[in-house]
Amino acid sequence: MAILPILHFPDPRLRNQAQPVAKVDDETRALLDDMLETMYAAPGIGLAAPQVNVAKRVIVIDISEERNDPHYFVNPEILTQRGNEVFEEGCLSVPNIYENVERAAWVRVQALGRDGQPYELEADGLLAVCIQHEIDHLEGKLFVDYLSELKRGRIRKKMEKWRRHTL
Numbered sequence: 001m002a003i004l005p006i007l008h009f010p011d012p013r014l015r016n017q018a019q020p021v022a023k024v025d026d027e028t029r030a031l032l033d034d035m036l037e038t039m040y041a042a043p044g045i046g047l048a049a050p051q052v053n054v055a056k057r058v059i060v061i062d063i064s065e066e067r068n069d070p071h072y073f074v075n076p077e078i079l080t081q082r083g084n085e086v087f088e089e090g091c092l093s094v095p096n097i098y099e100n101v102e103r104a105a106w107v108r109v110q111a112l113g114r115d116g117q118p119y120e121l122e123a124d125g126l127l128a129v130c131i132q133h134e135i136d137h138l139e140g141k142l143f144v145d146y147l148s149e150l151k152r153g154r155i156r157k158k159m160e161k162w163r164r165h166t167l
């Protein structure tokens with residue numbers, strides 16, 4: 001197990017399209033385990049592989065208070081979505097920034113689990129938000145892309161300043 005370094009906006013590597021995983025093997029499971037450890041340490045409620053510089057369609061999520069209910073998503077696809085809901089989002093790749101984003105209120109998602117078996121999951125509330133946020137990362141999309149050009153520019157400036165002070 002290992003804690004992996006997280007890329008930060010505006011790193012261009014966050015903009016790459018992630019590639020499907022051909023087979024859930026021991027290497028994939030090692031990635032899932034490292035991502036989960038990295039997410040818990042951050043701490044965050046979700047993490048997508050591109051955030052740790054791995055261009056694969058792999059996501060981990062745990063929205064539980066107790067941090068003992070991990071969800072693993074390999075090659076996730078949203079099958080159905082319904083409704084709209086605004087939620088204040090943050091992102092481990094855009095630290096200290098929180099902004100409202102509108103997404104589907106309910107999703108049905110299909111993915112492979114840690115064992116490589118396909119499964120489906122229905123989600124609303126925070127889990128639905130998080131699934132959509134993480135799948136966006138696989139497309140090279142960040143929550144700041146839903147904001148105005150002006151806001152995104154301000155966030156980019158803040159991030160560059162934060163980087164100079166903390167890294």
Ligand code: GNR
Pocket residue numbers: 043044045046047048051088089090091092093129130133134137
């Ligand atoms: O830890 C996280 N919290 C969060 C809060 C509201 C909406 C989305 C998220 S995901 C984020 C972790 C992260 O950046 N995942 O990509």
Ligand code: NI
Pocket residue numbers: 090091092093133137
């Ligand atoms: Ni994120």
